[in-house]
Structures are given as C-alpha cells and as structure tokens.
Amino acid sequence: MAWLFVRLKLRLIAGGTRGGIDKKVGLVLTVLAGIFVALLGFALLALLRLAPADVAADVLVIVFAVFALIWLIMPLFAFGLDETLDPSRLALFPLTTRQLAAGLFAASVTGVWPIASLVVLLGGVAAVARGPISVLVGLVAVLLTLAFCVVAARALTTGLSKALRSRRGRDAIALAGLGFLVVVQLPNLLVNNRLGPELFTRETLGAVAGAFRWTPPGMAAHAMASDDVVTVVPGLAAVALCVGALGWLWVVLLRRVLVTVDTTTQTSAVRRTKGGRHLGEGRVGAVAGKELKYMWRDPRYRVGWFSAVVVAVIFTLSVGDELGVLFPITLAAILLGLQAANVFGTDGRAFWINLLTFAREADVRGDLTGRQLAHALVAVPTLTVMAVVAGAVTGDVSGAVFAWLAACGVLGVTLGAGVLAATMAPYSVPERVNAFGNTAVPGQGWLPFANAFGVMFVAGALVTPVVLPAAFGLAWVAPISVLYGLAVAWGGRRLAAMVAIDRLPQILSSVSRVG
C-alpha cells in the first residue's frame, strides 16, 4: 500500500512536467534548489565539527527544533495542503485508516524537499559523530526526527483541514502567516539590535538549547551529540514514543475528517459601498475601485500588503539608524510597488472578464492605470505614515520629507516596472487552501521568481538615478524624483499595454491555471 502511494506521488510529480518546456524547467529548478539547500544545509551543519563539542551540541539542538518547527508550519502557509494527497479525496476508496495513514506517510516522505531535509539533518551526524556507534545513533536520531516532522505536520494539517478548506478559515490562516513572519524575524532583530552583543552569548545559547532540548527533535539532537548511554537510549526512546503517539493522533484525526462533512455555509453580505465612484466613471475608476476592494477582501492581497509593511518596519528596526530614514522608506516603496508585479495573476481565472473588453491598446492602458492608481492610493498613505513616524522618532523632519519624496519616486518606478512584469511574466496565484502570498501553482514554480527578479532588476536599474544622489544628500533631487517616478509609471504601462495587446490569450492561460 505504501509503495502504491509512493508511485502515485512520483506519477503526480512526473505528470506536473507535462505540456510545456516551462513545466520541465520548473521541476529542474525545484530539484536544483533542493540539491542546493541540501548541500548548503549539510555543509553548514557539518561545519559545527569545528566548534567546541558543547557549543556544537547546543546549536544542533536548536537547529533540529527550529527545523521541525519549519516543517510543521510551512505546509500550512507556504505550500498549502498537499492537495494531491488531501485525505478527503481518498475517502471513498476501501482503505482502512491505518492503510491510508501508512500510504500518506510514504507519499509525504517522497519528493524533493523531504530528501533534501534528510540530507540536511545528516549534516548533524557529520557534525557530532565520533565513531561507528555514534554514527549509528546519529542515523537513528535523524530518521526519527524526519519521521516526527512528517507525522506532526500531517497531523496538524489533517486536524486543521476543515478550517483550511473553509473560506473564512483560509482567510484567517493567511493573516496568521504574518505573525509567523514576524516571529521568524525576531532572532534576526535581536541580533542586529543594539542589545545584540549582550543577548547573544554562550549563556543564552545554553539556556535556549536547554529549553529546546525537551522538544522531540531537540531530544534527538541531544542524544546524537551525547556519548552517554543513559542519555542516548531513553532520549531516542522518548522521541520514538512521541512519533508513535502523534501517528496515533493522526490516524484518529484522519478517521474523523473522513467521516465528517463540511458544514461551512454561513455567508454574510458586504456593505454596499459607493467605493470607487469618486475615482471616475469609466474603466480606470472601475478597475481601481475593484482593486481596492480586492486589497481589502482578498487574503492573498492583504497578506502581500501587510507583509510588505512588516518587512519594511523590521528592516527599519534592524538596520538601526546608521542609514537614516531614506533606506527603509525606499525599501518599503519597492516592496509595496512589487504588489503590482502580478496584477493579472490576482484576477486569476476571472481575468477573461477584463480581456473581453480589451480591443485597443488604450483599453489595456486604462486597465493598468486603474491598477497603478489603486496601488498608489494604498502605498502613498502608507509611506506617508512611515515618514511621519520616522520624522517624529529621529527628529529629522527635513530628512523625512526628503525620504518621503524619494520613496514616492521609487514607488512610481516600481509600479512602472511592475505592470510590465505583470504582462511579460504573469502567473497563477492559487486560490484554494494555500492562501500565503505569491507561491505558484504546480509547474509554474519558476515564474514568480522570474517575475520578481525581473521587477527588481529593472526597477533597481531605473531607481539608481533617484536614490544614489539622494543617498549622498542632494536634496534637490527629491522633488524631481516624484516626476521621474510618474514618468516611469506612465512609460511602464504604455510599454506594458503594447506588449499585452498581442499576447492577451497567453496572459489569460498563464493566470488561469488552477492550483
């Protein structure tokens, strides 16, 4: 049974490469990324061998625990439920829950990332092993850790699968992702902060490791690094017990999920708004109004916006004040502008409604104007708030005004480059379950990267004439930069409309794929 599921998973991976060179490239890139992560992770962990044994042990404990945490959380946020292995799809087959669990487990450990994870964890063995018995203990600990990661992640997604399938649950999960984003950044923040040197000491490392040692993966890591039979055997036994208990819990949850039906049909009405009416009658106003509604109502958009702001704020806090106000605010402008880099993708399968009205280049241009307008209507106030806060905190009012002007210019440039990317490299954004940001549907994995790097590259090159003089304190550049930004935004959408009008069907098909 397990072997059957492994073959199913392999078939699905292979099936994902059919129907175009881009999909094959996507798989190859995923494999390359997996190999890269595996080798890098292995090498970094193995390097711990050079550290004193107790430090290596402590770091290993923390790394294993954090690694497991990532395994646990990523399926919820970044990759969504593995839809192909959604237990409810298999509910009607005559399989016992135990068979199903064994099969799903086997399928879960098949794939690029599980294998990469195994290699990374094996780096831990390379770091602390001192002899054949130690290697053996290490191997057992690594396998147990991986099993823990998989079973725990599966149990969690199964337990939450009902919530994850409902629209409201998905919306909530998407926002919870932001909390996760902040938490991940916390260590970084602490290290970069002025408090960093005092916090980051041998003692705190020991204390943190001491806490993580009681998590199953931490326990496994601790056992690996230990020579003492009294530590090793009960430690590994405890981890095995945990894996067993979680496995049992998973089977119970699975059984419950398989026999209960979705009952989430309560709906509520939205407020009747005149929103967007003051934006003008025609296409520009309608598109801008719709985009603004989407920014608020669509979790994918909301997450994008909030995370852009969160990242910018985190950056501001972590670089301290050596770089002044200019750098974080322009960074925020770029991140906010990037939200427009796949505007057709967020329309997704509904994009045909717009396409049906695109007869001339001017129609596409009007559409893009509306989208840029909507993004500016959210981004400019956000930048203003940031500038005001920065000015109040640093007391450097003229610096803040100056940074704000430069940032508005940068926003214009990014919006110009963004709509161009939106027509040249549009991609589908999954609508179901997976509500976290701009991950792509299977087979389009490379497109978001191409899109984002394209925007970064173009916007980066175009932004230099604004930011460079500004960074050297040439204040007179700032007002000009706003005009420059407007000009690039205008040019970007002109060029984008020219490109788009000849490849509308291609854009439609690449944003209409179901994730």
Next chain:
Amino acid sequence: MEADRTAAVRTDGLVKRFGAQVAVAGIDLYVPAGSFAGLVGPNGAGKTTTLSMVTGLLRPDGGTAYVNGADVWRDPVSVKAAIGVLPEGLRLFERLSGRELLAYNGRIRGLPGAQVDARAEELLAVMDLAEAADKLVVDYSTGMRKKIGLAAALLHNPAVLFLDEPFEGVDPVSANTIREVLLRYTRSGSTVIFSSHTMELVERLCDWVSVMSRGQVVAQGTLDQVRGEQSLYDAFLGLVGAASNGEEGLSWLGSSSG
C-alpha cells in the same frame, strides 16, 4: 444553408492544437443571425475550445472566425463590443458582490454609471438575485453563479451571446429563469449560441443546431434538417458514431456475485 440570412458567427477552417492533440480540426461553423443555436457534442468534442476561439479568449492555430462579419482577431474593436460571454467553469471575480460585479462589468465597457446601475438592478430582480445581491460571489451556489454570469454577459446588450453549458449543474427553478431570459432576448432578433449535451433542452429551445464530434462539425442546420425524422437524441448518437455497445462485454455487470 440559408444564404439569405446573414451569419452571426462564421468560421473558416478554424484549427486548434494542444501539443500533439488536435482539439479543433479545421471547422466551418455557421450560425445565422437571430437564431437560438445549440452547439452540441460529447465531452472533448471541442465545443469549449471553439467558443473560446470565437470569443477572442484563445488564439486559433489556423483559420478565421467572424462575428457579425467582423474578423475576431483582426477587428477586435467591433467584435468585442458586440458579444457577451458566459464561459465554462464560472470564473468570476469572487470577492465582489453580485451587484459590484455587474457595476464593474458595465463600467469597464464604458457604459454610463447611472445606466449600468439601473440595468443591474433590473437584471438582479429578473434573475431572482435581489436578496443575494450584496453577498460575495465566492459564497454563491452554482445556479446563482450562472445567473449572475448571465446577467453580466447581458448587461451591455450584446448582439451575440455565447454560453458554455449554461444549464449544467443548475436547479430547475434557476434553469427556468435563464431560459425565459434567453427566449426573450432572442425574440428581439439577437443571437444566442450555447453549448450543451442535453439534447432534450436543445430540441426544445433551439432553432439551429451544430453538432461537433472529435474536433469536426459533423452536422449543421435548422433543428429539423439535423434531426430529420428521429428525435435529436437518436440523430445525435448516429452522427457522433456511438454505436450501441452495451451488449458486448460487461457480462459480469449486474449479477452482484462479486
């Protein structure tokens, strides 16, 4: 073919391939203006692909398509203003309410806002969606989605309406509403082309039928020309070459002995 009636839709050797598979193999479709036309065929016959190409959503690999005499791919300005579309799969802006969706549709077509809102209210009332008008489309049922999609397609009063499976998965009450609206629409001289595989429905509604099978048009004409003396159902089975093969094989089926 009735040469005296102008064609609402005409294609010359329209071809579409997906990789090695030929979805539409050079078809010459013809639908006279003012007709209520059914495009019928089994799954995979190429109905959806054909409708997508004729409405400008999918680029053909060869051949030409005309709507009201204008080339769909050379003269999109006149074609796109003249057509309304309800594609398969009910792909709509999920996070707009029904009312907002109609308002959006009218405005991006450049209709005056007041006119859009007035028409939207009427359409919502006729489609029996007034109560759900402020709910998000994502929370609509299949029947409601088809109705709001149809309302959006009708809002700008197109001359030709393309509907892909408008009745599939729709409850009888909603189906009746849709049918009434469509009949009223064609009585005014507008053209409806809809794809379906429910022969009874096509027989009852349509005065023009095109039958597709394996990417080809295998029969086309008025309802009576296509069905002849038989029912459309039997004529269809004969045309698409579905010989009755229920007799051979499957001898084990039905005895419940394992």
